[in-house]
Amino acid sequence: MASTTAHSAGAADRAGNARLGGTLYRGDPGMWSWVAHRITGVLVFFFLFVHVLDTALVRVSPNAYDVVIETYKHPVMVLFELGLVGAVLYHALNGIRVMLVDFWSKGTKYQKPMLWTILAIWLVVMIPGSYYLLVKGFADLFGGS
Amino acid sequence: MSVTDAPFSVDKPRSPQRPAARRSNFELYSWLFMRLSGLLLVFLVLGHLLIMLFLDDGVQRINFAFVAGRWASPFWQFWDLTMLWLAGLHGGNGLRTVINDYARKDQTRFWLKMLLYVSMIVIIAVGTFVLFTFDPNIGN
Ligand code: HEM
Numbered sequence A: 001m002a003s004t005t006a007h008s009a010g011a012a013d014r015a016g017n018a019r020l021g022g023t024l025y026r027g028d029p030g031m032w033s034w035v036a037h038r039i040t041g042v043l044v045f046f047f048l049f050v051h052v053l054d055t056a057l058v059r060v061s062p063n064a065y066d067v068v069i070e071t072y073k074h075p076v077m078v079l080f081e082l083g084l085v086g087a088v089l090y091h092a093l094n095g096i097r098v099m100l101v102d103f104w105s106k107g108t109k110y111q112k113p114m115l116w117t118i119l120a121i122w123l124v125v126m127i128p129g130s131y132y133l134l135v136k137g138f139a140d141l142f143g144g145s
Numbered sequence B: 001m002s003v004t005d006a007p008f009s010v011d012k013p014r015s016p017q018r019p020a021a022r023r024s025n026f027e028l029y030s031w032l033f034m035r036l037s038g039l040l041l042v043f044l045v046l047g048h049l050l051i052m053l054f055l056d057d058g059v060q061r062i063n064f065a066f067v068a069g070r071w072a073s074p075f076w077q078f079w080d081l082t083m084l085w086l087a088g089l090h091g092g093n094g095l096r097t098v099i100n101d102y103a104r105k106d107q108t109r110f111w112l113k114m115l116l117y118v119s120m121i122v123i124i125a126v127g128t129f130v131l132f133t134f135d136p137n138i139g140n
């Protein structure tokens, strides 16, 4: 597992024991991809907690639900929604990469090109996606109602 | 720097005291579960986000009537239920790993995990309850 790798690499480093030269994991892009995977996973879990509770208001009354859901509709919330999409998308793409490293015989060999590939896919989705949501947000902010 | 430095002592392979057969396979199954649930969540969560934020009028069209319309269909009920359970268990199990990695004192670790398990139960129980008891006419 990624977490184990990060820790043993760190431990070897601190013990001044890194005789394997080029295979040190700490500070490698592979480590940062794991850090980002961990942070996005935790953030999405926190969102899920809030989200299930706000959805639960449909059991209270239609009005209670509608009033709370209004907060998602404020134009500035576009930024929050983009952040959420960006986090989920990165976590999903990197999750697929982790599975390929684990199960595909050539996965470890290609882990780095796969990292650049998922980052490219992330940009290709996020640039038009952000453009679309931001334009809509601006229209609501200045032209709306 | 001698190459023969062995970093760890290795047990004799056939020594009779090895407790291998008594070990639990929980961590193996949890590792597998992270990967299988992740694969399904790709479609469930990204599909959910696409529908909620990008299709039609995105977030602007969401209200009680919208949810009532969607949960009239068993397909979306099943979608949401699967997503709820998988995201709750996958995210919760992931957070368990994170707590195991960073909590230094046994006590801290114990209480953080209790907090985590309670939140997981709340998420899954409340979400399931809402989905099964949803009443489109609750306002009347
Ligand atoms: C800002 C983005 C999001 C919006 C606007 C949104 C909107 C909604 C809405 C309107 C529902 C009501 C049921 C339905 O119509 O299907 C719902 C349910 C649900 N959403 Fe989301 N969602 C978002 C992001 C997410 C994410 C990222 C996740 C996963 C981590 C998620 C997980 C769920 C689950 C599990 C349910 C079912 C809850 C229950 O059974 O009580 N949602 N969402």
Ligand code: HEM
Pocket (backbone or CB within 6 Å): A001, A002, A003, A034, A037, A038, A040, A041, A042, A044, A045, A048, A088, A091, A092, A093, A094, A095, A096, A098, A099, B034, B035, B037, B038, B039, B040, B041, B042, B043, B045, B046, B087, B088, B090, B091, B092, B093, B094, B095, B097, B098
């Ligand atoms: C969208 C599809 C998803 C995929 C493909 C995916 C994939 C993965 C994989 C393969 C791991 C294991 C990483 C490892 O063992 O090193 C993982 C960890 C994790 N996931 Fe997901 N996941 C997805 C969605 C989610 C969601 C919706 C949440 C939150 C509710 C979440 C939260 C986490 C957390 C907290 C971890 C632990 C991170 C760590 O130990 O560093 N994931 N994910």
